[in-house]
Amino acid sequence: MTTLQYLLNMCSRNVCSKFPLCECVLLAFVIVFSTFPLSFIFTARDVKYRCFIPECENITETTYNPEWLKDFVPFQHELPSSCYRYALSNDGTCSRHNTVLNETIRCDKFIFQREEITIVHDFGIFCEDNLWKLTIIGTLSGIGEIVCFSYAGFISDRYGRGKLIILSVSMSSMISIVRSFSTNYTMYAFLEFFDTVFCAAMFGASLVLVMELVSPKQRDIANLLxxxxxxxxxxxxxxxxxxxxxxxxxxxVLHIPGLMILLLFFAIPETRTLVFLTYKRNRAKEIVPEEEGLNEMKDTGTITKDQVEEVELQGFWDVMKEKVLLLRAIRCSLLWIGSNFLYYGLTLYSVTISEDIYVNFVLSVAIDIPAILTYYYGSQKFRRRWTMLVAFMTTGVCCLCVGFIEEELYWTRLLIFLLGKCGAAVVFTLIFVFTTELFPTSSRHSILSLCSMIGKIGSLLAPQLPLLARMNHAAPLMIFGIIAVTAGILSLFFPETVDTKLPETIEEAVNMGNISVDNNKIKI
Structure with missing residues (x-):
């Protein structure tokens, strides 16, 4: 049975029986919606602007970089200064002979390169001494994700993945819509933080849910989708x-559609193991019938009372008391730091590769498609660990190379940069499913959230790279390269998880790598 066939069968179980694609489309929508917090890359980005010269131009009939501008504004790297202009002599006429080249004054009005409006325009965040107000938005977003991960795993493991998804999407939508009406910077920053406090939970919950619903052989295809x-x-x-x-x-435009999920509260599926842990046992069969594709019932189609009680007794702290799993969680956390720093850092850095930030971003995202296919082929051919090692190393080498290439060689820099971004995307694709495969059901999302939370150290640091790039344009790429190579070596210290049954208990998690699937039959 293919993943698509299984998902179609799954969709016919409950209130969406008349609309067999409802659950599938709903989960796809949640995955898409989980990317929308990245909008701060555009809303809180720095923009190009320069001083308005009232003696020489009309603010409604001018351009960003006219030919005469060099006589009135200092230039650096062939771009006009953002906040300073040359002082003029007392008569104040528009003449190059009246400029005082050894004296500059700060501007209070500006001409922008593009017509689009960001928070720079609306909240008056101008000049380098205010640049931190823009970069701190990404950091606040990262802190919000850390707060989210502190509770998301507990709610998901305790009350169900579906309930967490509904809470996350609906709250994020409402907060974001209110944020679009922000009247000042403080209000915007405050709501940006609380948006990610809720929004960050939905991707992990959706991923864990799907991974638990499909069989071991189907996990790579499911993760690819x-x-x-x-x-x-x-x-x-x-x-x-x-x-x-x-x-x-x-x-x-991005967040208003999220409110529709409130109309589909009962359409989110749930895994059978969590149904047993959350509901009475005699109701579990009604809610989730026995079907092929539920990995925990692959052979027998049932879960015994003893198995349920064993899973119930094994909480998060029981897992952490097991030395093997504790060390595994620590190594996972370190990989998450490297993965987040590389993926989000390179995504943020992508808008600085050339003048057109939109083309840069779309190309940087488009490279994720071959990365996803590479992940699938690599996992099937070379397994998880070696795929992760090669991806990390590729990213590291490419970043180090781009750091030494002259900026004039634009296309060479762009191609090598995109290859490095592809490697980072392979790792980012792989690390989610890899983490879910390493820990038992009762604490799976809790540990995934813990690793993600620690990994957000990388996300917190990534938005600050534009400040470092102002001092040395190649420095961020050097840092990317060193972290990638180090994380690649660390990835070898994990058990192989391809085609293994998801562990239900601590014992199965400790013995991970010894339980495999061959020809749709579980072998121990």
Missing amino acids: ICFFYTIGQWIVGVTAWLSPSWRMMIR
Whole structure:
């Protein structure tokens, strides 16, 4: 039975029986929606602007870089200064002979390179001494994700993946719509933080849910589809930003559809093991019938009372008391730090490769498609660990190379950069499913959230790279390269998980690698 056939069968179980694609489309929508917090890349980005010269131009009839501008504004790297202009002599006429080249004054009005409106325009965040207000938005978003991961795993493992998804999408939609009406910077930053406090939970919950619903042989295909929809979501963010005249309109277009999920509260499926842990045993068969594809019932189609009680007794702290699993969680966390730093850092850095930030972002996202296919082929051919090693190393080498290539060789830099971004995307695609395969059911999402939470150290650091790039344009790429090579070596210290049964108990998790699937039969 293929993944698509299984998902279609799954969709016919409950209130969506008349609409067999409902659950599938709903989960795809959640995956796409989970990418929308990346919109801060466009709403809180720095933009190019320069001083308005009232003696020489009309603010409604001018351009960003006219030929005469060099006589009135200092230039650096062939770009006009953002906040300073040359002082003029007392008569104040527009003449190059009246400029005082050894004296500059700060501007209070500006001419922008593009017509789009960001928070820079609306909240007056101008000049380098205010640049931190833009970069801190990405950091606040990362902190919000850390807060989210602190509770998401507990709610998911305790009350169900579906309930967490509904909570996450609905709250994120409402907060984001309110954020689009922000009247000042503080309000915007506050709501950006609380958006990610809720929004960050939906991707992990959806991934764990799907991984638990499909059989071991189907997990790679399922993860491939999940990551494909995640890429589509990022593409939608980039195109929406490109077409939207202002950041407010972009946020509304992206998040208003999220409110529709409240109408589909009962359409989110749930895995049978969690149904047993959450509901009475005599109701479990009604909610989730025995079907092929539920990995925990592959052979017998049933779960015994003893098995349920054993899983119930094994909580998060029981898992952490097991030395093998504790060390595994620590190594996973370190990989997550490297993966997040590389993936989000390279995504943020992509908008600086050339002048057109939208083309840069869309190309950077488009490279995720071959990355997803590479992940699938690599996992099938070379297994998880070696695929991760090669992907990390590829990213590291490419980043180190781009750091030494002259900026004039634009296409060479872009191609090598995209190859490195492809490697980072392979790792990002792989690490989610890899983590879910390493830990038992009762604590699976909790540990995934823990690793993600620690990994957000990388996400917190990534938005600060534009500040480092101002001092040395190649420095961020050097850091990317070193971290990638180090993480690649670390990836070898894990058991292989391809085609293994998801562990239900601590004992099965400790023995991970000894339980495999061959010809749809579980072998121990």
